[in-house]
Amino acid sequence: MSLRERKLAELADQVRGVDADFECWLEETADGKPLRKHNSQVRRLTEQLRGLVDVISAEMDAIPADGDEVLRQCRKVQRRVLEVHRIWDYYRSKLGQRYVSWYQQYLAAADEFTWECYRLGAEHLGKDTALVFLNGDFSPFTLDRGRQFTPERAGGQQSIEYLRFVTELPVPVIGLPWYQLAHLADMVLVAHEVGHVVWTDLKLGSEAETHLLGAVADLPGDRRDAWLYWGPEVFADLYGVLAAGPAYASALADLLAADPDKVRAEFPPESAANDHPPASLRIALVTKALRHNGFVEAADTRAAAWQENYPSSDPYLDDVDLVVPALLDGAYEGFQGATMLERVRFSQEQERQAALTAHAAAVGQSLTHTEDVRALVAAARLAFDRVPGDAEPQRAIVVKIQSVLDNRRRNEARRTSVPSSNDRAAGAALHALFEMTEKNS
Incomplete structure (x- = not known):
């Protein structure tokens, strides 16, 4: 076999x-x-x-087998294959965390909580929720669908695009801090990130913006x-508190x-200095939303505790x-004509179940009050508030969530999707971007 034939065989293998690799992951x-x-x-x-x-395969098939073109094109094809792996590895590495046994329960709970929060607002779209x-x-942070990202540098090597290649995320991702593995009480914050994906x-x-502008039109310009400017972050905080409650x-x-x-x-505040409103303003927003959803006592308790540690007064607080109400009670076409409060809600009954579960976990009793994952994740936070020095209640709740998921696994069909011709077309478009970037480099 000649050198050229060996190179073609090598490329075909690659x-x-x-x-x-795709088939193995699908299995x-x-x-x-x-x-x-x-x-x-x-x-x-x-x-x-x-x-x-x-x-890439079509390009390879078009290379003449009997000339030096094989040697001219082989490195280009190999780099293309590596770019595919680099893009895939952006997700593959995140999926791979589910194979570490001591991460599995936490990530399973986070995956389900993410889905339960997402489906409140957007299940009718039939889209995939975020990968945690x-x-x-x-x-926690979110790279939502359509956000551009740069695949990680592989082994310190420059790619053919000199790391200038960017593409759009087909599946959003939500990153959680490593230390939350040992602190289930903070998983409720994922609801904020889901709010960004829904937005x-x-x-x-x-x-x-229309709802907001109608509410604040008469305020001073700044x-x-x-x-x-803060609209997306305000929405995400309100989504979080509506999805997970107090x-x-x-x-x-x-x-x-x-x-x-x-x-x-x-x-x-200087709006351009930070995407988020000031901390005291964010607390005022979520406590107002709690009152709007009927959790008056919880709102008063939270507001008083914050004010005790961080006393503040500012005209912005009056704007809350x-x-x-403008964001919660305004109708949205995306919510099929419903308001945010109508579509996204943590009920009084869910709060009661969460409180009972938190108490049971804190005193070492069986957790039999609910199998609602949103209520269970909320219970982990409430249990921490009761006994912040005791990690056992949170461990008991994550075990309970795993039990709930195991039961569902036996009784529910998997969530699957049918590939679209648009997906293949989007992949082919990446190749055109490769070509354009290479010509300009």
């Missing part, structure tokens, strides 16, 4: 290896497998990347502009707790009574 989404709940995400991702592989993973950021998927920005407000308060001088210095 291209086949991509498809083989791991079968019933009883670790990625059973991720079938639709894996299928969507691999189908898009297969569109790219199809173009653990990372080194201080607080993007339902294209709520324009309607939310305050009005600040509220419009437990969300508790976790948010602990997340925002910092040096009192720094918290006080956030007023008067305008902003919250």
